[in-house]
Amino acid sequence: MSLKNQYLQHVYDQVCRRDPDQKEFHQAVYEVLQSFEPIIRKSPELFENGLLERLVEPERGIQFRVAWVDDKGVTHVNRGFRFQFNSAIGPYKGGIRFHPSVNASIIKFLGFEQIFKNSLTGLPMGGGKGGSDFDPKGKSDGEIMRFCQAFMTELYRHIGADLDVPAGDIGVGAREIGYMFGQYKRIRNEFTGVLTGKGITFGGSLVRAQATGYGLCYFTQEALAVMKNESFEGKITVISGAGNVAIYAAEKAMQLGAKVVAMSDSSGYIYDPDGIKLDIIKQIKEVERARISRYVNLVPGSEYHEGSKKIWQTPCKIALPCATQNEIDAEAAKALLNNGVIAVCEGANMPCTPEAVEAFIAAGIIFSPGKASNAGGVATSGLEMCQNSGRYCWTAREVDEKLRMIMINIFHNSYNASKEYGMEGNLVAGANIAGFLKVASAMRAQGIY
Ligand code: NDP
Ligand code: 2IT
Secondary structure, three states: OOOOHHHHHHHHHHHHHHOOOHHHHHHHHHHHOOOHHHHHHHHHHOOOHHHHHHHOOOOOEEEEEEEOHHHHHOEEEEEEEEEEEEEOOOOOOEEEEEEEOOOOHHHHHHHHHHHHHHHOOOOOEEEEHHHHHHOOOOHHHHHHHHHHHHHHHHHHHOOOOEEEEEEEEEOOHHHHHHHHHHHHHHHHHOOOOOOOOOHHHHHHOOOOOHHHHHHHHHHHHHHHHHHHOOOOOOOOOEEOOOOOHHHHHHHHHHOOOOOEEEEOOOOOEEEOOOOOHHHHHHHHHHHHOOOOHHHHHHHOOOOEEEEEEHHHHOOOOOOEOOOOOEEEOOOHHHHHHOOOOOOEOOOOOEEEEEHHHHHHHOOOOOEEEEHHHHHHHHHHHHHHHHHHHHOOOHHHHHHHHHHHHHHHHHHHHHHHHHHOOOOOOHHHHHHHHHHHHHHHHHHHHOOOO
């Protein structure tokens, strides 16, 4: 991959040379750097003193052993990570992912994205991310608890309510956060807001569970109205994934009038021409923790197709990828465009490959990067931190309204930046620039570190 600006290319080359195997991290860095050319022309002073070289290097990275015992008494060893990427504008903040694919490259790409995303929320949060290659699938509740306790038994010494505040991500939801919070509280002997996404009975915020999916739809709704004079009303919508983000994106899209016809998990996708019955998806995924293929046994007239990537062949006007990175490639993008898609808004982190993003932008449809359109989750985590430090709880209506306003602001800040820097409608460039400017200003003010 090559960048037009020599300095940007130099920074990118250095990143690739340092960690040649970290391809997801390279991809995330490249996508951000390519947006910076117009800022270099307009405000070269922002890049003095190696600011970019510092920005692409995590402030701190921790890797640790996590040993735990399964129900049969067998000992397992997993690897844990926490990358504390940037604390210029606030304590490190970002989720924890449990998935067998987790490695340093994945956690660094997510931590790097988180810097700009958290900046876009307007709240004082730095960027970080953690995780483990532990696979929660098929594990008993007791095994999950023991793993979470083992993970926190090391992580606790590196985090804190004013230092680094983890939350959920793939494979980490309210159950896992509860076990990790309990272990932190026991070891530290203190009850603080060290994690977000907690249960409502012990400091969690109302609407945090729904926040990423709802926020994605608030963002998409605003983008549709401003950029295309359109809405969700009556639009056939396809949503990948069937986890936390996908379920609540589907719920809000339906409330706003969309007809959601397809959802997926990592094995395959379901198609329901009458519109997905979300209570059945919730039952299968949140209660039974089963496969999405079960849906066809419960809903006559629906179809199951093996292979999750094929979901993008389903004709739709709005596509919300909410599963994982690189799930929409050039071929999937072509199918979506041929079928007349008008908006692709990312709920997952980096679900579209660079080739897919290029195709969407060239076609002039609405395309929004995850760091803008999925920021509602971490924004509401920020609201949870506010409530925890004030020892107070807001109502669901209050949190939901704050979330909605934050998402509308993120859209306008990204859209306005795209106009100001001569790339009107390019929300990738707009979000990268708007997110970067605040972080760069804070880093400059704090001296070289
Ligand atoms: P969940 O674990 O709740 O759900 C993940 C969903 O994606 C599942 O349906 C899962 O299927 C599917 N999936 C995971 N990995 C793969 C894969 N390699 N191939 C195909 N499908 C896959 O996670 P979330 O809903 O929380 O996260 C989804 C995305 O949203 C991630 O990119 C995450 O980083 C991002 N995100 C999450 C936020 C949050 O607050 N939770 C906030 C912002 C972004 P299966 O069950 O078969 O594995
Ligand atoms: O990718 C993300 O923004 C998240 N997984 C949520 C992070 C958070 O701290 O709530």
